[in-house]
Amino acid sequence: MNRTGLILAITVVLASNIFVLIGVSGNRSGVPFETIELTERELTLQSQPKDDSGISLYLNWKQPTTEQLPSGRARDAHFDSVKLQELGVQLQLSGRLRIARKIPSAPRGLRSLRV
Amino acid sequence: MSEPTGKREAQRKVERIRAFREQLGELVREGVLDLSPDQSAKLDVHLNKTLSELAERFDVDVSDSQKQISLGMLILSTLGGLAFCAGVFLFFYRYWGLISTPAQVGILILTPILALIAMNFASRREKTLYYTLLIGLVAFASFIMNMTVLGSIFNITPSQNAFLAWGVFALALAYPYRFRLLLAAGVICLVIYAAAALTAWSGASWVACAERPEFFLLMALAAVLVPVIVRHRKLSDFAGVYRLVGLLFLFAALFMLMHGSQMSMLPFGRKTIQSIYQIMAFVAAGAAIWLGIRHRLPDTVNLGSAFFAVFLFDRLVYWWWDWMPRYLFFFILGLIAVGLLAVFRKIRTRMAGVRTP
Numbered sequence: 001m002n003r004t005g006l007i008l009a010i011t012v013v014l015a016s017n018i019f020v021l022i023g024v025s026g027n028r029s030g031v032p033f034e035t036i037e038l039t040e041r042e043l044t045l046q047s048q049p050k051d052d053s054g055i056s057l058y059l060n061w062k063q064p065t066t067e068q069l070p071s072g073r074a075r076d077a078h079f080d081s082v083k084l085q086e087l088g089v090q091l092q093l094s095g096r097l098r099i100a101r102k103i104p105s106a107p108r109g110l111r112s113l114r115v
Numbered sequence: 116m117s118e119p120t121g122k123r124e125a126q127r128k129v130e131r132i133r134a135f136r137e138q139l140g141e142l143v144r145e146g147v148l149d150l151s152p153d154q155s156a157k158l159d160v161h162l163n164k165t166l167s168e169l170a171e172r173f174d175v176d177v178s179d180s181q182k183q184i185s186l187g188m189l190i191l192s193t194l195g196g197l198a199f200c201a202g203v204f205l206f207f208y209r210y211w212g213l214i215s216t217p218a219q220v221g222i223l224i225l226t227p228i229l230a231l232i233a234m235n236f237a238s239r240r241e242k243t244l245y246y247t248l249l250i251g252l253v254a255f256a257s258f259i260m261n262m263t264v265l266g267s268i269f270n271i272t273p274s275q276n277a278f279l280a281w282g283v284f285a286l287a288l289a290y291p292y293r294f295r296l297l298l299a300a301g302v303i304c305l306v307i308y309a310a311a312a313l314t315a316w317s318g319a320s321w322v323a324c325a326e327r328p329e330f331f332l333l334m335a336l337a338a339v340l341v342p343v344i345v346r347h348r349k350l351s352d353f354a355g356v357y358r359l360v361g362l363l364f365l366f367a368a369l370f371m372l373m374h375g376s377q378m379s380m381l382p383f384g385r386k387t388i389q390s391i392y393q394i395m396a397f398v399a400a401g402a403a404i405w406l407g408i409r410h411r412l413p414d415t416v417n418l419g420s421a422f423f424a425v426f427l428f429d430r431l432v433y434w435w436w437d438w439m440p441r442y443l444f445f446f447i448l449g450l451i452a453v454g455l456l457a458v459f460r461k462i463r464t465r466m467a468g469v470r471t472p
Contacts, residue, residue, distance in 0.1 A: 005291035006235050009284055010228055013258060016280040017224050017265070024269040051205060053212030 122293075123352055125173035132162055133177075174242040188245060196249040200256060219268060223261045227284075230254035234288070244292060251288050251297055258284050275311035275321040278304045295356050302338055302360045309334040326378050328368035335364035355414055362403060362415065366422040369396040373429070396426045408462065427451070 043057075139158075142148040150158070166177045176182040211219065234250040241247065262277045285301030288294060307324070310331045314324040324330060338361030342354030372379055373396055376388040383391070403419030406412070431451075435444055 005287045006231060008287040009231050009254070012280055012284045012287065013224065013227050013231075013261070016262060016277075017220075019276075020262070020265055020269075020271065021220070023271065027269070027271075051209045053210055054208070055212050 122173045122175060125169045126175045129166060129169055129175050129177055132166060136162065185243075188243075192245045192249050196252055199249075200253060203253075203257075216268065220265065223264055227254050227258040227261055230257055231288075238292060244294075247292055248294055248296070251292065251294060254288065255281070255285055255297060255300060273322070275308050275315060275324075278308035278311065282308055289353075290350070293350060293352070295352055298353055298356045299360050302357060306331065306334045306338055306360070306364055309337070327380070328371040328375075328378055329380055331364050331368040332372075335361045335368060337361070338364065355412070358412070359414055359418060362418050362422075365399060366396070366418075366425075369399060370422075370426070370429075373426070393426075393430065397423070400426060 139148070143150065169175050170177050176185050207222070214222070230250055230253050234247055234254055237250055238244060238247040259281060262280065265271070266273060266277075282301045282304030285297045285304060289296075289298035289301055310327070310333075311321040311324040313330040313333070314327050315321040317327070317330075319327070338357050341357040341361075347353045369392055372392040373389060376385045376392075379388045379392070381388050381391070400419050400423035403415050404423065407415030407417075407419055428448075431444070431448065435447070439447075
């Protein structure tokens with residue numbers, strides 16, 4: 001067996017994880033600017049298969065329907081960081097978030113918002 | 116006779132020896148060839164020795180029954196691998212929510228590393244490498260799971276860099292063990308990464324790379340050219356993998372551009388772009404067939420022929436389906452098929468003429 005391949009593969013695994021975890025720690029290093037307390041009203045438990053023990057939290061938001069938009073197409077880009085700031089959410093814009101603003105999936109940029 | 120460098124080549128050599136023996140027996144029976152008992156015994160000893168050496172070195176199948184058992188083992192190992200992966204997935208699915216986040220991260224990192232160590236261990240104990248491939252696939256799948264689940268836990272913005280890591284990982288496993296399946300997976304990941312990176316550099320989100328087939332076109336061409344630039348003398352099977360994966364991306368990108376001119380970055384009108392890519396698609400498929408015949412690459416010829424037929428059928432439907440009666444359309448389609456058969460028959464006859472001295 002070629003040990004170089006094994007070492008390279010392990011290095012790739014470790015380097016990728018370190019890279020991701022450094023990003024995660026940087027992302028979580030800030031002080032939360034807002035704390036939201038969620039009650040059972042918001043956190044309704046949905047029925048889960050017996051074999052699924054995972055817990056997920058999703059943020060749902062409403063957006064204009066197709067009929068409400070003049071262009072005739074629903075675009076969640078309306079709910080971008082500018083709109084969020086108008087609504088009172090203070091976003092710490094990182095370079096990546098600024099790019100994310102152009103993307104239809106902009107709410108993914110809510111990396112610095114802790115719940 | 117040249118020494119085989121891999122199991123596939125060794126198996127081909129075994130097939131040649133078996134065919135030679137059958138033909139020799141037939142010639143002796145027909146009285147065309149008359150070998151003395153001494154010559155016959157010497158030939159048998161030599162061929163048996165070659166077969167046993169090949170079986171010892173590459174663990175090839177030297178009989179039909181062995182071949183059938185090997186096929187059964189391959190199917191069994193694939194099914195076993197799938198069942199094993201499903202078992203691991205369902206196990207974590209059942210208990211994942213009860214594990215703390217640091218432990219989850221630890222499990223995600225350790226799973227591919229442990230699979231790699233197990234793969235190395237298995238490769239030292241078997242010649243067939245069935246289990247090694249199986250564990251290699253588990254290692255690759257667990258590394259994909261590692262990055263995906265980590266991103267999900269910490270809500271990380273998806274990035275094209277994951278494809279780079281997966282691609283390098285797959286190549287690092289494919290080259291030492293000569294695994295074509297992992298090489299194909301690695302090349303696919305790297306082509307996606309490069310196309311996504313170009314899309315990101317062009318100012319769009321990398322996710323939009325699927326709407327920029329021209330970047331895939333460039334990267335597919337690069338993949339096809341890899342075996343031309345980097346000669347794989349000892350890994351002769353690998354050149355075909357690069358070529359086929361590259362051609363698949365190339366033809367798929369051309370097919371998309373033939374239909375969706377709005378996805379192109381060329382500064383021309385819609386009709387012009389469509390015409391350019393329609394011509395390019397037929398030229399590319401034709402070139403693949405021609406180069407495949409010239410360099411004796413049957414896989415390339417088959418892929419080129421298949422896409423040529425797809426492009427042709429697509430165009431015929433686009434041009435004629437609406438205004439032509441259905442019976443006439445299919446009649447013309449049949450005539451075109453007959454015409455193509457005549458062309459291929461001519462090429463086949465010419466090739467047979469070249470081969471026969």
